[in-house]
Amino acid sequence: MTKKTRPVDRRHVLRLIGAIAVYGATALQFLGGFAKRASGSVAAKASAAGSFPTASYDWTKHRWGFGVDATRCIGCLSCVTACKTENGVSMDPHHFRTWVERYVYLEGEERPRVDSQADAGDIAASSGSVDAYRFDDRDDRNVEKAFFVPKLCNHCANPPCVQVCPVGATFRTADGVVLIDQDYCIGCRYCVQACPYGSRSFNEALGVADKCTWCYHRITKGLKPACVEACPVGARIFGDLDDPQSDISQFIRVNRVNVLKPEMGTHPSVYYVGINRDVR
């Protein structure tokens, strides 16, 4: 029996050597990973001492804030187009980082009729393009009062979306912006549920949550968010709350500002002028 199995034995030995090589390599890789991890964290600490997140931008030197002057908004939706283009947001009427609502009060009615550019009646039939988004010219002849309200993420100081994220894929930065790490998000949509303002959506193509970043890639380069840049009437105000001369600081100083759903205890960083109690 042993004689017969000799070649098999040789094969056995070869296979064993092969297995040792494979497992050994894996184990070494594993250990190497630990080493890399250790050095990696050191590198991260070192860069933390300098400017973060980029070489030219230090997030401890800013505290961003956003203002919305609803009395100026003309409902042109340039902001929506700009946002979708700037941030690669799906063009369909179900995914928005920012959108515009309209509150219409008809004579004799106590509650407003609310619509947005996403309402079917306001989109040209079957266009599916953001270029066709526009507010319907309501033929309600007895409009008593009407106004537009731009909406976006409130970048709350106490964000419910961050609270519910199970993995730490969403967080608030030192300069007051709530971001999503889309390479870490598991796509559970708990944050979408938790946001009282409907500001978050789910990017089905990427399988991750999506939200307004105040164009973090722009504001860290000294630019304004795309929606602010695009607004032709100055209804959107952006700036550094720590700088008393910034647009936003002056806006808050000069106006009597409101926030949305203050009873939620979220402490929004988007300040509104020209809204009433019906705006939620």
Next chain:
Amino acid sequence: MVTALFQVPLFQASPFVGYVYPNETIIPWSELIVIYPYLTGLVAGAFIVSSFYHVFGMQQFKPVARFALLTALAFMICVPAPLLLHLGHPERAFEAMITPHWSSAFAAFSYVASFYVVVLMLETWFAFRADFVASAGHNRGLRKLFYRILALDSDDVSERALGYDRRWARALAMIGIPAATLLHGYVGFVFGSLKSRQWWSSDLMPVIFLLSAVVSGIGLLIVLYIATSRIRRTPADETCLRALAQALWSFLIVVVVVEGLEYLTMFYRSEEGIQMIEALIRGPIRAGLTIQAAGSAIALILLTWLIVFRERGKTLVRGLAVAAVVVLIEVFAMRWNVVIGGQELSKTMRGLLVYAPPVLGRDGLVAAAGLLTVPFLLLWLFVRLFPPWEPAHRDAHVPRG
């Protein structure tokens, strides 16, 4: 062509009335998230029944005790499936374990659920260890190897060893009860803790989820016990059935009362937005609520009748089977009304959405039905591998207390 047939659109927008935030038109949590609390509920109920015997020594539950344990295990293993299937990136799910963000109810889930699975597996292991040893003894080849591995290559079934088993099993069951309660109460917390949704935001949510979970689990056990008895052509133990009926009745009455109190409080307070809640009840979830209410009523009447008139034999079996099935449907409707209903009420409190589940795709009805079938198949496999009905060493499972 085949792929075209199964091609599913990336998302499905729901129609709405009134005003909803544009992003809300895609309902984030589909029926998979209905199935998830439903499955955990079944686990909790089945486990409680097994604990009636294993911890509290209630002899009337002995015939189903080990089966209940296998049921709980089979269903618990399947609990993460709907969650994983629903994730945009299931392959990243482990992140919840490596960097759990403890303020999130979901972060706790992975740990609570894993802990509970381990406890369940250990308890099952102790309950069945003597059987593993016996099976390893009278099997050959691969099967023998399988049971030997399961028995951790130990054939020690001495009185001393079995004594250890009993003590460990009992201790584990005692840990298991709070774990099961925590697991399910926490599922209620996932919904109840969200201030953004008025239909969910309630202090009573964990309690309601927990109690209805136990109800559904007992219901499932009754159905399975009666069905397996028929398959095995052995009459179901009537004492056990009556005890199950009483347990079901007791939990059901508490559920009905607590849910009633929840509605009473809500309508008595009549806070802002109550009109929209009324519209939700009259509109999108009307059918679901009708099933829930009618189901509870029918089951309660049937159970009361069975208990009061001390029905026996076929009447008891049939009546109890009907009541249990009704309870299973009713609790499913309740899960639907909470999970889907909560999302059909807009955060604007100015509009209602109507969710129609897709048929195909990851979030589709086919996938959901499949997910509800898997635990039964798993249970069948478990029962084949570890027969729960005739314990090899009867004494090993009788608790002392």
Next chain:
Amino acid sequence: MPKHIVRLVVLLAAAGVLALAVKIYLVPHSFWTYGHFRAKSVTEIASDAPVYQGARSCASCHSPEFTAWSASQHRVNCEDCHGAAGRHPQVGTLVPPANADTHQRLMDARYGLVTGKMRVPTDTVQLCTQCHAAIAGRPATQPQIAVRQHAGTQQCIACHSPHAPKIVFPPIPKAALVGSAVTGKVAAAPCAGCHGANGKSLTPEFPNLAGQQRAYLVGALEAYRTGARKAPMMNEMAASLSATDIANVAAYFSGLGRQTPTAVRLVSDAGSDKASAAACTTCHGEGGISGNRVVPNLAGQSETYLTAALEAYRIGTRQDALMSRIAHGLSAADIKQLAAYYAGLTCGGAKTSPACKAAP
């Protein structure tokens, strides 16, 4: 302790240690550097390239447009109408590296929008009404129009410059308010040779003046006098007039009743003429009777004169910011049609016009 318990405990401990090792190994490097998140992700997000470049980036190559835009009150940004600049004028899309992560893929999706060419909007009615259509909710400070009444199906840029769209009419000259028609009749005697004693022109080359807008007449005579508007005979005639004369002459002619035109209609399809004239009505009024005092009435004007005037605007021999722009977009056939249309109109439609009150 029985061996199976010992083995179980060892097994559990091993599993626990393994789990811990995996956990430590898998946690991303920059996690917890600044909090419960991957610090590197902030850098990644901040490093994305902007797509909207801002109006200033357009200035160096498109300076005439930029200058016109900067000087106007039209604060809408270049990219609101022309689309995001992205990497314009570079052509081609960014090819993502093989190991592109989510951010790089997103960026590529955005750059994919850019072909190197900027969009030049063709349907300006669609574009401009995005901001300027009168709809419920728009604040009163925003200039708004009801499109149908404003310009029919005409494109907005037929009259408005897209970069500085506000149309500025000359102010009403003071002289238009003070002249005397009685004195003017005497001063206007030399005019009768061409324009007729009743302001009804004797030759089709010369315009009828009866019932013409007084402020317009003052403006026209001033322009002839200063040479801003060129016509040898008129320049000479106007040079001999004083400011008072001009005021009086204008008062005289504007007070005369409009005469029924005698010109034979060359083109008689009045229906389609009216449609093509829809844009003119914004200034020249429904029925050719202007609502703006510095804008001339056209109803019943000499057809030959109207044709010549539009032609002059078109080729640039007569200058007016607005009319030159409009005429530039007209074909010879258009001009013929419009001239015929207005020549054929009487005062019928607009009874409130002072010019028509005097009409028989």
